[in-house]
Amino acid sequence: MTGQKKMKTTEDTMQFMKMVADKQQWRLNRDTELLEILAEGLTKNFNRYGYYSCPCRDASGIREQDKDIICPCDYCRPDQDEFGHCYCGLYLTIDFFERGTAPSSIPERRPEEY
């Protein structure tokens, strides 16, 4: 891991995810197994790259190149507007959450040059 940042635990990351969702008035995926995988994934990325890079995209490990995919990513809102949830299925709109549909993979919105 780069720098001297303190290592995160999955519990730290779960708190971060909840804080983001509360602040943005989003809902976390109700699927606790998937949520756990994503929390572990974000934790792994933080501890190897130094930032919460999106767990469902391959990061370069260079912050400047990955800044658009640091969670919550730049594509979260447009993906929520179109599909009801972010690329990972982590953050859901309240409407989507209340419909009870399970998120699945959606098309990549990130520009192709990445």
Next chain:
Amino acid sequence: MNNNLTFVHEDGVEKYTDVTVYALSTCGFCKRALKFLREHNIKFRYIYVDDLEPDEKQSLKESLAKEYNSRVGFPFLVIDNSRCLVGFTQHEWEKEFSID
């Protein structure tokens, strides 16, 4: 392609000659895709692309994009080294593996 990569092999029924999944160790839909194959007892192999060395990873992603004429996203399923399916959507995978 990929002769130097180390895949994890999982036993099961041979639905196709070769079923390969390029996945991220951190990704929920990738884990769901691997679980789907296990639950349906399908023989496959996989590799966590994010755990490769940067040069190796870049080379692999470029090869996949070129060979399958597709943007590389994860999971990236390759059937018989001839076609790919990007992402995990259960009904699409059920269709691909002829599961009712």
